[in-house]
Amino acid sequence: MSVRTARRPRTALWTTAAAVTVLVLLGMLVANGVVWPNRILAARYDVRGVDVAHYQGEIDWDVLAAQDLDFAWIKATEGASHTDPRFAANWADAMKTDLLVGAYHFMSFESPGADQAAHLASEVPATAGTLPPVIDLEFYGDYFDDHPTPDQVHAILDPLVAGIEEHYGAAPIVYATGEAYDLYLADRYPALPIWIRSVAWAPRLSDGRDWTVWQYSNRDRLPGYDGVEPYIDMNVFAGTREELAALALD
Template structure:
């Protein structure tokens, strides 16, 4: 009997170790952005909802999105020092005409200086009264999925970019983060004054002081006609009155 119990204990221990290894592997893959869960987190009851779009959504009927409760939109403008989203100008004008509050975002490149990335963004995105602050999207691509650049390298690009954008638009830019990019590059207090837009489609955001939550990567709405059938959904963490005042110079 003792031998049987001892054998069962060993089997249970092995199974527990295997389960822990699987959970750890899934967690690492999710953190690195390689996998998404099919059942994404639902937001709590919020007042202000939005989307984020790029050329992948194609031509957008902004009035139709507004009729479905879209209050704001983060629109891709630029990437690195040269790329400009071909749908940006149409999206920027169309959203504003439909009464959807706009904000433009820049996909941060680790391969060119922050000053020239800022020039690229400023050359395309107008300083518009009432718009949301510019966004710098900090995530990973290509070889950096496996080998993220070091903290000092990223900050040497990010800091002059943020400084130039704040100088030109008169407000602190929003920082779009995943858990991985936040804890690798932003945690520690240096960037605590910047608004945070957190991507977390599986759980309530776990980064401190966030302002926007990207809670779904797999929604389907009516009113866009591009190669991507899905659209990202977001909420603002606050009341409608707080949203109206958010990101305005002097607030």
């Protein structure tokens, strides 16, 4: 075997090893929230915000609001009876900042939509100037593997939407993962603004619909909170701050 032919497989081996090492390092940086490709894509949108729950622990809203943020949606309720233990404090303190503030409800597949709407209404005041409530539609628990049928979800979602519209005088925004959107929202509910989760690439809804809010990262870190969850969700709005404010309750 000549020297020249011996070098070729050795060079290819080192090249492959180097490429694998780079990919592993990049994967670790992404996993730890150091590198996030979507941040580049989301940077073209000027209106940024967060969504939070009790997992972020006690939040210093003055510090958090100073991080070039425009809005925050705060978890309020889940299902027909659960209230986020940090909601009242988060709501009161966030309202003292210049952020546009709204509440979100985590939709359960196990209780009637009308009961869930009533629970949300009992916990979240219909305050003029606050952002419309959000329905968080995503899988949880065993439902990751065993999805509810569209008919089952619509039987809950329809009265939930109607109850929110009646109580708050505004259509809710619906947050969904891409899979949940395709199963339950595509080509339906044309009057509802969509908040889409897409943390790996820029969102493109399967039915060609425009999104209103995009959750582009679930692994950011910002000063101002200290909970069991070290990361915070980051979002952008497809418009100006004035256009977002125009969605607020009357």
